[in-house]
Amino acid sequence: MDNPVEEIKRRIDIVDFIGSFISLKKTGRNFKALCPFHQEKTPSFIISAERQIWHCFGACNEGGDVIKFLMKWENITFFEALKELARKTGIQLKKIAFEDGVWKKKERYIAMNQLATDFFDYLLHKSHYGKKALDYLFSRQIKLPTIKKFQLGYAPSSWNSLYKFLKRKKFEEEEIFENGLLVKGEKGNFYDRFRGRIIFPIKDPRGNIIAFSGRTIDEKQKEAKYVNTPETPIYHKRETLFGIDLAKE
Ligand SMILES: [Zn+2]
CATH class of the missing domain: 3.90.980.10 (DNA primase, catalytic core, N-terminal domain)
Structure with missing residues (x-):
């Protein structure tokens, strides 16, 4: 496990993960939802299962990986999100503490x-x-x-x-x-x-x-x-x- 960030991302499916917070609709190869980070009536929040990323094409015009989603969802830092996801995936905290x-x-x-x-x-x-x-x-x-x-x-x-x-x-x-x-x-x-x-x-x-x-x-x-x-x-x-x-x- 050279890179705990990559390891965490390998172990978490972004669709399942974001789907545990908001409701998603399958659309072709992607999933879409009402963006949780801005007010909207038509969904512009897209998740790509293939690329394991999300993007809001609406007011946010912003996207990222599973870590970035958690950072925004809980308004926490990158490292805090990483620690939380490490716990969730059972990745050695020792390794992360080292870093x-x-x-x-x-x-x-x-x-x-x-x-x-x-x-x-x-x-x-x-x-x-x-x-x-x-x-x-x-x-x-x-x-x-x-x-x-x-x-x-x-x-x-x-x-x-x-x-x-x-x-x-x-x-x-x-x-x-x-x-x-x-x-x-x-x-x-x-x-x-x-x-x-x-x-x-x-x-x-x-x-x-x-x-x-x-x-x-x-x-x-x-x-x-x-x-x-x-x-x-x-x-x-x-x-x-x-x-x-x-x-x-
Ligand atoms: Zn948005």
């Missing part, structure tokens, strides 16, 4: 990225610093609903604004650095990796923000057009990415 530290770190880094996304979002939409970036996006025919959907943001031309923000949120500089948001200078000083750039959050299939891509808005600058999060404990470039399509041109 507890790793999961805790991953959750913490994902939470850090969410805060950074909120920070960049605020600067793009609600500060005068972001106005130039917003104008730039509009000039590229990227409309507000798209900007919101992909949670684009703006990192100001500052060496330490995100750094100070995350320090106030009780993150240590070594972990902010390990999570790729800071760069370590030659003298061991830390500074913000993303400066004066439009920020594109990069998500994993569960919708967690695991990395960022920052695009310059000043075409005449000699700096790199894109700056990206390096490899981190939660971001491995070779794995499939979601949401990056907008950042690629």
Whole structure:
């Protein structure tokens, strides 16, 4: 059992599992239901038995695996859902406890990225610093609903604004650095990796923000057009990415 997450997913059938919470209707190869996560009168919540995933094509426009479903259903974290499903499937808690530290770190880094996304979002939409970036996006025919959907943001031309923000949120500089948001200078000083750039959050299939891509808005600058999060404990470039399509041109 190398990967308890995969093992849990192998042992639980998503149709049976979700079917124990809400009533499902078979439709062709899939099952459908009224989405439990938003109000609706016609079912737009689809479960694929074949792929063992669910998706709400309605207001949520969100989906995932059995773990993601439980996270949303009980409003719990990934690790809490994993533990609950491990108990249910009789998977050794010892094995998972062994990985507890790793999961805790991953959750913490994902939470850090969410805060950074909120920070960049605020600067793009609600500060005068972001106005130039917003104008730039509009000039590229990227409309507000798209900007919101992909949670684009703006990192100001500052060496330490995100750094100070995350320090106030009780993150240590070594972990902010390990999570790729800071760069370590030659003298061991830390500074913000993303400066004066439009920020594109990069998500994993569960919708967690695991990395960022920052695009310059000043075409005449000699700096790199894109700056990206390096490899981190939660971001491995070779794995499939979601949401990056907008950042690629
Ligand atoms: Zn929904």
